[in-house]
Amino acid sequence: MASTHSSPVAYYVDRLQHIVSTHDENDKPISLDTLYSFERDALLSIINLRRQYNSQRLPNRLPPEVLGSIIESLRARRVPSTNDLTAPLYDYTDFFAAMKVCHRWYSVAIARATIWTYIDIAHESSPAERVLRSRAASLDVRFSLDMYYPYVLVDFLRSHGSRVRELHLWAQNPRAMHKLPRQMNVLAEHLERLIVACVERGSSVVMRSLLLGVTPHMKAIALQRAPWVPANNLPSLTHLYLSHLARLELGILLRLLNNTPALQLLHIDECDFYASDFDVNITKAVPLPHLRSFSLGHIPVDLGCIVLDQVQLPTNVMLRVYALRLEEGDDARDAFDGLGFSNPFIDSNTFTHLEILIGENWRKVVVEGDDKESGGLWIDFVHQAQGLAASENSWLNWLLWLPQMVSLTNIQTLHVCLRRWDDFCALALSLPQVRTLCVEGQIESRPDWGSRSEMCSQIRTVLLSETPVAFPHLQTLRMDVFGRLITSSFLRSGVRKRHLDGRRLRSLAFRIEPFYWHDRERFEREYADYRQYVDEVSWFEEDAFEWKVSEVWRVEHDYWLLRPSEDPMLFMDHWYQIRTIFRLYPFLYIL
Numbered sequence: 206m207a208s209t210h211s212s213p214v215a216y217y218v219d220r221l222q223h224i225v226s227t228h229d230e231n232d233k234p235i236s237l238d239t240l241y242s243f244e245r246d247a248l249l250s251i252i253n254l255r256r257q258y259n260s261q262r263l264p265n266r267l268p269p270e271v272l273g274s275i276i277e278s279l280r281a282r283r284v285p286s287t288n289d290l291t292a293p294l295y296d297y298t299d300f301f302a303a304m305k306v307c308h309r310w311y312s313v314a315i316a317r318a319t320i321w322t323y324i325d326i327a328h329e330s331s332p333a334e335r336v337l338r339s340r341a342a343s344l345d346v347r348f349s350l351d352m353y354y355p356y357v358l359v360d361f362l363r364s365h366g367s368r369v370r371e372l373h374l375w376a377q378n379p380r381a382m383h384k385l386p387r388q389m390n391v392l393a394e395h396l397e398r399l400i401v402a403c404v405e406r407g408s409s410v411v412m413r414s415l416l417l418g419v420t421p422h423m424k425a426i427a428l429q430r431a432p433w434v435p436a437n438n439l440p441s442l443t444h445l446y447l448s449h450l451a452r453l454e455l456g457i458l459l460r461l462l463n464n465t466p467a468l469q470l471l472h473i474d475e476c477d478f479y480a481s482d483f484d485v486n487i488t489k490a491v492p493l494p495h496l497r498s499f500s501l502g503h504i505p506v507d508l509g510c511i512v513l514d515q516v517q518l519p520t521n522v523m524l525r526v527y528a529l530r531l532e533e534g535d536d537a538r539d540a541f542d543g544l545g546f547s548n549p550f551i552d553s554n555t556f557t558h559l560e561i562l563i564g565e566n567w568r569k570v571v572v573e574g575d576d577k578e579s580g581g582l583w584i585d586f587v588h589q590a591q592g593l594a595a596s597e598n599s600w601l602n603w604l605l606w607l608p609q610m611v612s613l614t615n616i617q618t619l620h621v622c623l624r625r626w627d628d629f630c631a632l633a634l635s636l637p638q639v640r641t642l643c644v645e646g647q648i649e650s651r652p653d654w655g656s657r658s659e660m661c662s663q664i665r666t667v668l669l670s671e672t673p674v675a676f677p678h679l680q681t682l683r684m685d686v687f688g689r690l691i692t693s694s695f696l697r698s699g700v701r702k703r704h705l706d707g708r709r710l711r712s713l714a715f716r717i718e719p720f721y722w723h724d725r726e727r728f729e730r731e732y733a734d735y736r737q738y739v740d741e742v743s744w745f746e747e748d749a750f751e752w753k754v755s756e757v758w759r760v761e762h763d764y765w766l767l768r769p770s771e772d773p774m775l776f777m778d779h780w781y782q783i784r785t786i787f788r789l790y791p792f793l794y795i796l
Contacts, residue, residue: 290402379407386413633675668699704738
């Protein structure tokens, strides 16, 4: 009777045992090929069994389109960071691990064309194989001019230029890119995103036509330490990032902006502008009617003023001018005069929030509306002089200059942290619609810093003011004195007068240091009589009294990720962390 076997593997094992047991000494030895054939057949049987088993598992019951989409999601795309635009754009680590799971996953991944659209002609051993697997799908190409000659890129674009959607060019030295625009005399008319980045900084920047001047679908360009900017007409460009460009003539910048009528986001960081032969009197400002976000930073104040004067901004733009350098001998008054905005900010009456913060060697002013449609203005200055005292006298009356820069008539929320409070009352007269006032004192470990008593004295003067009344519509007052709670006598006369004049405060709040929180009951008794003049008196701990920059400054898009010094949200988060540390441990300032 023929024996039955529970599996094909058992069949091969029984056959091998039968051959060995019936082998006679006089017979020829069993060849290795025979043994290997049995082993190979057994392994193939095992593989087939595994495939049959895996095919019944839930992931492998998915249609190839669904499983392929899941596997493709493991191909992580890195959003290009402006901290290093030379890095690869995709990470295939998890994807390659998924391909080794089983034969079906491998087959699905190989057959899905959109998985293989990233062509890295720098680190890939076989980019041509990826091109074949991608079939007719659009391509994202990264090319290193340090590892290949430009003709390799040109040949690639001649063959596949119509499929390229993103082109990422990088090199260690910008000299490798000088002749590239002339060599790229090929068509890539469907190109949408261009990144050009060098590790080292060049000597100057010129304008060059790219890709035969035909780039009708270009949407985003990022240039970092590049030796040239495109001279193409860019009717569809919405995002433009320029960083660390050496000796960038203002005329070249304006011609570039003239070629981008649909521009929505413009970011210029740490560019070395050259304006010695630029005549601002005969140059017409470039109109950018669709611009919604404009950032300009890490440049001297005088050059920043020239750039802003040559750009015609819409009324609802989010304008951030950051890290403007005030160097030895610069006058702060001249800096503010140079930042005179004919539009949109003097004539705009939609801003509702004003924040004024003072650091040891910098000043920040933020004016914003309730949403991005209202626009906003962010300006911060950085002193490069040796010590703040070198230019401190030029800032004595700087608060009085703010109404000349922006419209303050509709400001309803005011956050203030000052070093000197001399002109605070005068500024208050320019803010008739303020409902909420938040004030913060400075650390008093240095003798030249304004004391909390000076701050409280100015707040009391504001509350007692009449003809004209400062903050006539004030409803909420919040105070953070950076230390122990002030004595109740400081503000009693002010809140009492507001009550008698029919301008009663709805809320008065104080922040108490955590190590004084156990004395809250004593504070409540000391301020008990304030409830005659104020609807609510309350106290807060550290976490309950925070200032955060508004979310309207968050820049979200798919083209690049700003480094912390360029991103307002990341910058302020870092500043708040440092501020919290020094608040909890003020002795660190002395160290």
